[in-house]
Amino acid sequence: MPSSDYKFGTLLLKRTIPSLQSNQPPLRIAYRIIRPSLLQGTKAPLLVIHGGPSLPSEYLETLADNNLAIQNRSLILYDQLGCGWSSIPQQDEWYGVKQMARDLRELLLHLRENENVVQFHLIGHSLGGAIGYEYLKHKLEAPDEGRDVPKCLTVTLSNASTNFQLSDSERDRLFGEMQKQQTQLHQESSHNKGLQKLFFLKHFCRTDTIPPVLTSALSRRGKDWSAKEYLAKPLDSTICRVYPPILIIRGEYDFVTEACTRDWESLLANDDKSVTAREVVLKDCAHYPHLEQQHEYAEVLEIFCSSVEDNN
Numbered sequence: 001m002p003s004s005d006y007k008f009g010t011l012l013l014k015r016t017i018p019s020l021q022s023n024q025p026p027l028r029i030a031y032r033i034i035r036p037s038l039l040q041g042t043k044a045p046l047l048v049i050h051g052g053p054s055l056p057s058e059y060l061e062t063l064a065d066n067n068l069a070i071q072n073r074s075l076i077l078y079d080q081l082g083c084g085w086s087s088i089p090q091q092d093e094w095y096g097v098k099q100m101a102r103d104l105r106e107l108l109l110h111l112r113e114n115e116n117v118v119q120f121h122l123i124g125h126s127l128g129g130a131i132g133y134e135y136l137k138h139k140l141e142a143p144d145e146g147r148d149v150p151k152c153l154t155v156t157l158s159n160a161s162t163n164f165q166l167s168d169s170e171r172d173r174l175f176g177e178m179q180k181q182q183t184q185l186h187q188e189s190s191h192n193k194g195l196q197k198l199f200f201l202k203h204f205c206r207t208d209t210i211p212p213v214l215t216s217a218l219s220r221r222g223k224d225w226s227a228k229e230y231l232a233k234p235l236d237s238t239i240c241r242v243y244p245p246i247l248i249i250r251g252e253y254d255f256v257t258e259a260c261t262r263d264w265e266s267l268l269a270n271d272d273k274s275v276t277a278r279e280v281v282l283k284d285c286a287h288y289p290h291l292e293q294q295h296e297y298a299e300v301l302e303i304f305c306s307s308v309e310d311n312n
Contacts, residue, residue, distance in 0.1 A: 005064075007036040011110045013081070015102055017093045027094075029107055030085035031078035033115065034064040038074045044119045044153055044309065045074035046301070047111075049104065051126025051159075053095070054222035056084035059214045060125065063290055068298035073305075076120070078107060080131075083222025095225035097127070101134035108149040119151040121305045126256070126287065129160020130230055133267070140239055154308050156301060158249040159287050161260035162232040162267065171255040175199050203255040205288045214291060234267050243268050246277035247304045251285030251292070 011029040039045055050057040057077040064075050079086040080100050111117040124132030132155055139146035161167035178199055201207070205214060235241055246268050250261050261279065268277045280300055285292045 005035050005037075007033040007115075009033070009110075009114065011107050013087075013103060014106060015099070017091070019093060025087075025089075027081060027087040027089060029078055029081060029087075029103060031076060031107065031111075034061075034075040034077070036074060036115075038072065040116060041072070041074070043073045044121055044305070045076055045117065046070065046305070047076040047108075047120045047122055049122070049124040049128030049131050050077070050080065051128050052080070052083065052221070053127060053225050053227055054080070054083035056217045056220050056222065058084070058220075059211075059217035059288070060290065062211075062213060062294060063298065065294070068295060069302035070298045070305075076111070076117075081223075082225065084220070088223050090223070092225060095223065097130050097227055097230050098134050098138075100131045101138060104131060104135045105138070105145070105149060112148065112150050117150045119153055121154045121156070121301075122152050123156040123158060123301070124160055125158045125290075126160060127227055129157035130164075130227070130232065132157060133160075133232055136243060137235055140235060140241065152244050153312070154245045154247065154305055155243075156247040156249060156304065157261075157264060159251060159254055159256050159289070160248075160264075161256045162263040163260060164228050164230040167256045167260045168228060170257045170260060171203070174203055174255055178202070203253055203286050206251075206253060206284060206286050206292050211288075211291045214288060232263065232267055241269070241271045243270060243276045245304075245308050247300075248277055248279040249289065249297070249300065250279065250281050251287060251289050252281055252283050253286040255287060 009031050011031065013027040013029060016024060033039060046063070048057070048060050048063065050060055057079050060077055063070065081094055081103060082088050122132050124130070136152070136155065179195060182195060200210070205211070246264070248261055248264050250256060250258070265277045270276055282289045282293055282296060290297045
């Protein structure tokens, strides 16, 4: 893709940690806009939140391929604090799902002020889905803080669990089943790293070989912080719930199984009991469907986003 199709930017974070206030260097969030000339076009940009923790956003860049259904939209990618081209502070106090949701709000304010982004579609992959949910939730809990941010037209939670302990448990269960099968078949891979690779190619990324963008991102994983205790909780019943349309995407073989995603529907129901969330299960995909079934994934996104834009 020509360099003119990229625009790079930096957000200086305003967030502070009181216990560290005496020695806090400026922290930055690095972002890039792909196809910036389309930013104020008729189709709103896609802002994508990467997973991890601390898995750089480069593994999502294939969404920018020019032969996909979403080719007429700008794409906004950024590296969360702790990875990629963003700052990597070592103190654990900087990290957490809710902290990352606050950083997302700051980024959106920056994009409105500096890039004239007035509306967008939010896509959260894996951990990024939890960050997206916490952003939506806080926006309803503190409406005054959300007045100046760009309008969120839709939210796509891709391969995102409501309960990280449960998804870890499901991953372990599936690995145990594979280990048992391999042992019964007397395969040596059940006793070495070969089993780990087989598991990855079945329940993480079902491609013939691991895509280079994913290999690179995994090798450049940043700050090791834990989100294992994350559990998506509903809004307080006293708060008015009005969510944008929600799309849940899950892979048929994803270790983030149906048990891990089923609660999104109730968590994201509006006060009038209308269901804002619908789920799409992509066949022969696991945890990285945008790499496994690239065209189908982009088509699902485009149909969903366009349908909402057409009705607005």
